[in-house]
Amino acid sequence: MTHIFVNIATNDLERAKSFYTSLGAGINPLFTDENAACIVWDDNVYFMVLSKEYFSTFTEKEFADPATHAQVLIALSRESREAVDQIVEAGLANGGTEPTEPKDYGFMYSRDLEDPDGNGIEFVFMEPQAAEQGPDAYAAAQAQA
Structure with a gap:
């Protein structure tokens, strides 16, 4: 594991x-x-x-301040669009910021949240069928439905 x-x-x-x-x-x-x-x-x-x-x-490397530099983008999945909204809203209520608008790709929904230090976390929901089939196959199946 x-x-x-x-x-x-x-x-x-x-x-x-x-x-x-x-x-x-x-x-x-x-x-x-x-x-x-x-x-x-x-x-x-x-x-x-x-x-x-x-x-x-x-590390011996210079520290990259997350308030001004992006070194990594972390994405964590949630079980629904509503769960994405709930966790981001909780973060905003507790000192976080939302640096970008929510992104809705049809098969995937995401919102970005920065913690009070500027570390970025993206919370994502992907339709289970899209995760299994891939976004193109999912979109084709939705177009035929």
Whole structure:
């Protein structure tokens, strides 16, 4: 089994913990201290939110400030369009920002959310048939229906 751990930096660990738990994520206290918080999305997906100082101990590269630079775009799926809207609205109510308009491709719906540090997360819903068949086959089937 593969697990994914996404390391992201923060200026304020307590604020970041509050923000991510407001989205419905949990915190694993076994891997949380004054330097880092293990944000649990599900049994396989985790964010390690690290203080900038602690983050810098993992690399010799220059830190890219997420408020001004994009280094990675993280996308997490949700089970419905409504769930995408709910999680983004929770983020907006708890210090996040929405840098772009929602995107509706028919087979896929997404909204972008930035945490208070500027780290970007895209929440996405894809029609199950489109995920199974691919977007072109899904669109063709919808056109024939």
